[in-house]
Amino acid sequence: MELVHIVFLALAGFAAGAINALAGGGTLFTFSALMLTGLPPVVANTTSAVAVLPGQIAAGLAYWTDIKRYWKQWLPLSVLSAIGGLIGGIALLNGGNETFRFLVPFLVLLATVSFLFSAQIAAFGERLAEQNKGPGFAYGVHSLVSVYGGYFGAGMGIMMLASLPLTEGREYHRVNAAKSLMATIMQGIAVVLFLIVGDIDYAAAAIVVAASITGGWLSIRIGKTIPTHFIRRFVIVVGFSLSAWYFVA
Incomplete structure (x- = not known):
């Protein structure tokens, strides 16, 4: 791996870790950086999934008390997350x-x-929950999100803000705890599949993981000095720019 690629991946990982800790959306940076270093699209995605999984696990552990309290109620969602993640990975x-x-x-x-x-997506999910659509509808929506999470993953947390209130209600911490656990399951299952039969650039993944941990750690200490809406706008501009680039490249 060339030095310029190492530096580029480290910067992207650092930015992704910091942005995920403050506003979310960092997967767009890791995946795109891996592609821009020359990795084939599928390898870039599998490598990105491996690189972001430690952060997903850490987020899940932060809600360990809630997970212990609600794990029985979350069994159906957990099973659907695992199946969907596997289907998406395949x-x-x-x-x-x-x-x-x-x-x-x-x-x-x-x-x-x-x-x-x-x-608006979170509010839409809450409105659907108020209409009492029933578990069948809720589980169907969550299954689709799970397949997407195993296939690509970027933005799946936001999608779950719409699907999870259908079963978890409007209590923020319960919804967020369920979201963290389900994201870990669906991407964790996909990563296991990738590790067994997929193609992963482990050197690139290690660089991104190390840099993202550093970025996340520092952002917690200095992030309060940067308004969150500035970070969100930066992610949105980068996301639309990357999408436009991929359309014409």
């Missing part, structure tokens, strides 16, 4: 680079739009 590996490369601009655009309208 679809990614079987689809090949050409199919995934074609879908990348649309996936990045979807993730960016989801991030842009995250508040």
Whole structure:
């Protein structure tokens, strides 16, 4: 790996870790940076999934008390998350680079739009919960989100802000705890699949993981000096720019 690629991945990982800790959306940076270093699209995605999983696990552990309290109620969602993540991972590996490369601009655009309208998406989920749609509808929506999480993953947390209130109600910490656990399960299952039969650039993943941990750690200490809306706007501008680039590249 060339030195310029190492520096580029370290910067992208640092930015992703800091942004995830403050506002979310860092996966767009890790995946895009890995692609721009020359990795094939599928390998960039599997490597990015491996790199972001430690952060997902850490987020889940932060809600360990809630997980212990609600794990029985969350068993159906957990099973659906595992199945969906596995299906998404299989679809990614079987689809090949050409199919995934074609879908990348649309996936990045979807993730960016989801991030842009995250508040409205969460409110929409709460309105659906008030209409008492029933568990069948809720589990169906969550299954689709889980497949997306195993296939690509960027923006899946925002999508779960719409799907999880259907079963968890409007209590923020319970919804966020469920979101952290389900994200860990769906991407964790996909990563296990990638580790067994996929192609992963472990050196690139290690660089991104180390840099993202550093970025997340520092952002917690200095992040209060940067207004969150500035960070969100930066992520949105980068997301739309990357999507446009992928459409024409």
